[in-house]
Amino acid sequence: MYPGRAPVLVLSQNTKRDSGRKVQLENINAGKQIADVIRTCLGPQAMLKMLMDPMGGIVMTNDGNAILREITVQHPAAKSMIEIARTQDEEVGDGTTSVIVLAGEILASAEQFLEQQMHPTVIIRQYRQALEDIISLLEGPLSIPVDKNDKSALANVVKGCIGTKFIGKWADMAVNIALDAVNTVMLTENGRTEVDIKRYAKVEKIPGGSIDESKILRGVMVNKDVTHPKMKRRIENPRIILLDCTLEYKKGESQTNVEISGETDFTKMLELEEEHVRRQCNDIIALKPDLIFTEKGVSDLAQHFLLKAGITAIRRVRKSDNNRIARACGATVVNRTEELQESDVGTGCGLFEVKKLGDEYFTYITECKDPKACTILLRGASKDILNETERNLQDALQVARNIMLQPRLVPGGGAIEMALSQKIMQKATHGPYRAIAQALEIIPRTLAQNCGANTIRTLTALRAKHAAHKEENKPCAWGIDGESGELVEQKDSNGIWEPLAVKLQTFKTAIETAILLLRIDGIVSGSKKKGDKEGAGPANMAAQMQE
Known part of the structure; x- marks a missing residue:
């Protein structure tokens, strides 16, 4: 045609x-x-x-x-x-x-x-x-x-993974750390096995010392110190409360206006603040804890009340660290002090202490009875070496996890x-x-x-x-x-x-x-060439085809 x-x-x-x-x-x-x-x-x-x-x-x-x-x-x-x-x-x-x-x-x-x-x-x-x-x-x-309970067979597989890496010289130490960490965080519920390494096996890198000094802690370590210098820094078998709320008076937003006409009004406001903080502290003190961790702040007034009751407080803990502490000592993270119950108190921890490593203070919660979370403490000469060691160790942890979930x-x-x-x-x-x-x-x-x-x-x-x-x-x-x-x-x-x-x-x-x-x-490139008109018709589309 x-x-x-x-x-x-x-x-x-x-x-x-x-x-x-x-x-x-x-x-x-x-x-x-x-x-x-x-x-x-x-x-x-x-x-x-x-x-x-x-x-x-x-x-x-x-x-x-x-x-x-x-x-x-x-x-x-x-x-x-x-x-x-x-x-x-x-x-x-x-x-x-x-x-x-x-x-x-x-x-x-x-x-x-x-x-x-x-x-x-x-x-x-x-x-x-x-x-x-x-x-x-x-x-x-x-x-x-492969038998999941045969530790030597599992160690051999993990060693094969890290033999090719920088950490290969310290293979035995790395293998033990990886297997212990995976066994610690492994949780079996309703016949399903869960091994969440990312969340519950935290790696803390501290420059200084040698790689041989790296170890796994049966518990949690966080880079924090106590809020008040007179609070206890070592407690055996502590009762632990975990909070997700501030222990201070909540300030109004930026639009809040308060008019004070008499001298007594300002004093009354301060009393209200003090009353609020006192009530929060009394809720906590009623359960007789030795140690509290909160993800938010702790005011000077709250520190005073807690110190009088002989309670150690640690503030501004990361949410992920708080969850790890909850798994390690069996406590429950609570959002409001009014809701605290005896069942929320964690008693699974054997020892709380604050130690100095290098220039910084670290809080240790160790000797836990049945920790479902752990911290891997890495030491090394420099940051580069520590970063490479951590990358290699993550591979070893993943391999150990894979064998536990699919033992072939x-x-x-x-x-x-x-x-x-x-x-x-x-x-x-x-x-x-x-x-x-x-x-x-x-x-x-x-x-x-x-x-x-x-x-x-x-x-x-x-x-x-x-x-x-x-x-x-x-x-x-x-x-x-x-x-x-x-x-x-x-x-x-x-x-x-x-x-x-x-x-x-x-x-x-x-x-x-x-x-x-x-x-x-x-x-096909989505970017327009110079000189193109707005409506990209078939001709423009063809021009934008890249070899």
Whole structure:
């Protein structure tokens, strides 16, 4: 009907397909570059990165998530790669470097198929199938159960996580701290286990001393001193009351006007204030506590009444610290002094004392009978060392938590990736499915590269070990020793084993991110170019398409 228009339509379709292919290749390239940045941060021989922020602050770390948080990138695909490290960190706390390296390699493996004009949907379908097979293999024959009560087995897994980090030299101490902290904050209610590390296992960093002096307190430590110098600074078996209200007369808002006509009126106002504070203090004194913590202020008058009754007061405690104290000593945080009851008083604490560490005073509530909260006290030479130690310890805490919630393990040192690669290669019928199997080998390959081993020879020997493995119901535990680059079998007692939860999350996140980025065939910018008119019509929209 319109003979002259057919070539134009064909041309526009070709152009659009070109643009889609170009965007996909650029996304792949962005993913590869992000992976290259932190590839050297994998394994025990990992190199550190020194990051400088615009304010002149310096961070030295080999934690994948910490590095990527500080990097500024423009490319949207690179931003989504950085996001997956954060997801991995929040979800399982470990494997942030592995997930980026793996996602970069899976994206790179798709490049050859796009160049062969294979449609992205076909590649994605094969990738999804591979992910399903990986999950069923991991949850089935390739993982082994572990006894949650076997402390040495759990310690071995946590040691495997922090062996690659700065704190690796003090591994035994860090492992004991992590396991004790997780056991302390673990709460089982209605058959459901909850381990809330973020809220109830607080890390306090105090510069000075050596890392060996770090310890875990069976209770809570807060950076506070008593409000009045004559109050007691050491009480055994104290009765504790926690408040979320001020012990002072509430002032009016800025619009409040008070007219005073006679001399007695002002005295009367002061008496009313005093009466209010006295009533609040009498409510507290009636329960005979030894110690009160409040999140708000305590007036001089209230201090006077409390001191006369022999009660120690600590004010302006953070809400999070107050909740931790409540869990440690069994008290309930009360909002109004009139509502105080005997059941709100905490009696589970063995010792309250105020100590001086460095230049500051700290309040200790320790020797608790059944604390469901704890404080980890970190000492170290400088703030940089303390920050890095805290990052490493958080990983150890998360790994300990993962084993408690899902007590299954897989062999580390690249062994599980090579075992999966072998199994998937045997099932492979299509190119993209086989590409996933090859991409999984990037973890053992990077481990070998980072400790200076001959990569080709090491990987060939490792493939041979896995090919010779005949036991169907047990994973082949041959992996790479990250220190020397030699092949090593991960024995149950002294090998490196990792929680199944970490590996599952790593593979799911890496493959699903690769799938997501492969589905993008155009990037449209929302910003207007100079000279654009207000109404952004189709012509303007086309102009804003970025290659």
